[in-house]
Amino acid sequence: MKFVDEALITIEAGAGGHGCSSFRREKYIPKGGPDGGDGGVGGDVVLIADAGLNTLVDFRYTRRFKAENGQPGQGKNRTGKDGADRHIKVPAGTMIFDAADGSPIGELAAPGERLRVAQGGGRGLGNARFKSSINRAPRRTTQGKQGQFLELKLELRLLADVGLVGLPNAGKSTLIRAVSAARPKVADYPFTTLYPALGVVRLGPDRSFVMADIPGLIEGAHAGAGLGSRFLRHLSRNRILLHLVDIAPITEQSDAVSQVRGIERELLSFESGLLASRERWLVPSKMDLLPPDEREPAVAALVEALNWRFPVYPISALTGSGVDALSEAMMRRIESSGAGDFEVSD
The missing domain is CATH 3.40.50.300 (P-loop containing nucleotide triphosphate hydrolases)
Known part of the structure; x- marks a missing residue:
């Protein structure tokens, strides 16, 4: 297997789910009020040092990695499901740099170490969050935030x-x-x-x-x-x-x-x-x-x-x-x- 000690990859954390605009509608309960839930948080991108790897050859063909988006909120004050994190295995001894400016982000020196390299987007808020004494029927919601998007340079230094x-x-x-x-x-x-x-x-x-x-x-x-x-x-x-x-x-x-x-x-x-x-x-x-x-x-x-x-x-x-x-x-x-x-x- 060919040894590869450098790799460029693109990572994208998950976007947060949008907030829901909903009103409680049940029989015999008039004017039930807002019950729109918040969206879920986007998943993170996490690098994990794996003792079973000793080269970056796996990144020669798979270069883009994306975490799962958070699900939108739902009625009845139901919060959307958080997005799953994306775990990427790298060899122990890998150093991580921002490909845009070459600045160091971190390193994984020992097997089992973890490093979050991209944070998922924040959740959007449902309209139930905006209910107040002067606004009993808010229709306001917020959108989920986009997750971080980065191009990374991975550099392996053998341990x-x-x-x-x-x-x-x-x-x-x-x-x-x-x-x-x-x-x-x-x-x-x-x-x-x-x-x-x-x-x-x-x-x-x-x-x-x-x-x-x-x-x-x-x-x-x-x-x-x-x-x-x-x-x-x-x-x-x-x-x-x-x-x-x-x-x-x-x-x-x-x-x-x-x-x-x-x-x-x-x-x-x-x-x-x-x-x-x-x-x-x-x-x-x-x-x-x-x-x-x-x-x-x-x-x-x-x-x-x-x-x-x-x-x-x-x-x-x-x-x-x-x-x-x-x-x-x-x-x-x-x-x-x-x-x-x-x-x-x-």
């Missing part, structure tokens, strides 16, 4: 404990395939990952965390270059970033140090450095491509050149070397942190 970041072909998809049931495409050419993927890493009956793989980043990604630009936002909800870097890149124009620095620049440039504040572990990948006696010196040289201050876990996702140790360390870090986000402290 995950761990996010994978790195250049195209750094081994991110291979890693998430090795530790979870996620099956993103893997090939020996760049940009094989076109859409984000979520995988659940299970280390025991009650020990698991969610990992997110996004398309590889290139220079200028924060400004719209490459496939990773529109997906950088997903990393803002990840608690730990795993920075994968090919320990032995085949290109002569780049080395592991310059690759790491390039990604760091993109993280610093995105949303005023929001991503740079996330705890970021260094994961030298594809260690199996180096001779055994060169692996440890290569990692040590990389760490020294970067002056790295967070954990470093060399791995080979293809052979499984170092993967279990990395998964266990991430699990312990998440368990020790509780529900709070990790941020860099100087």
Whole structure:
């Protein structure tokens, strides 16, 4: 299923029912007086975060949603039925904006959260409401109010404990395939990952965390270059970033140090450095491509050149070397942190 992380929808709350103009007419009861009831209230439009959804693909073809109108009032002081609310399910992590001016309306960060995005119109008043000592037979009523009409932009930011970041072909998809049931495409050419993927890493009956793989980043990604630009936002909800870097890149124009620095620049440039504040572990990948006696010196040289201050876990996702140790360390870090986000402290 194609991943969709943005959608434009049109919503309309229900209109309120009109008030009724009616007079009581019963045998042996002359001049019974006004008995027109009020109309019903229009239904609201409510967004609900659903744990079973992880994409906005359902909104590709169904883009207009309308709540039910309130029913008009009736005689004998009967109030019209209120309109039913329209409930729209969205993935947890969805942010809602007014499409007209881009102003934020709210967000649904956790499953089960609800947000009313359009309020139903108020009820119209029946003529019984206007009876007074000087007006015993009012014929005045009011009309129901129109419900709110809005165009919304929905933007999904994946909720995950761990996010994978790195250049195209750094081994991110291979890693998430090795530790979870996620099956993103893997090939020996760049940009094989076109859409984000979520995988659940299970280390025991009650020990698991969610990992997110996004398309590889290139220079200028924060400004719209490459496939990773529109997906950088997903990393803002990840608690730990795993920075994968090919320990032995085949290109002569780049080395592991310059690759790491390039990604760091993109993280610093995105949303005023929001991503740079996330705890970021260094994961030298594809260690199996180096001779055994060169692996440890290569990692040590990389760490020294970067002056790295967070954990470093060399791995080979293809052979499984170092993967279990990395998964266990991430699990312990998440368990020790509780529900709070990790941020860099100087």
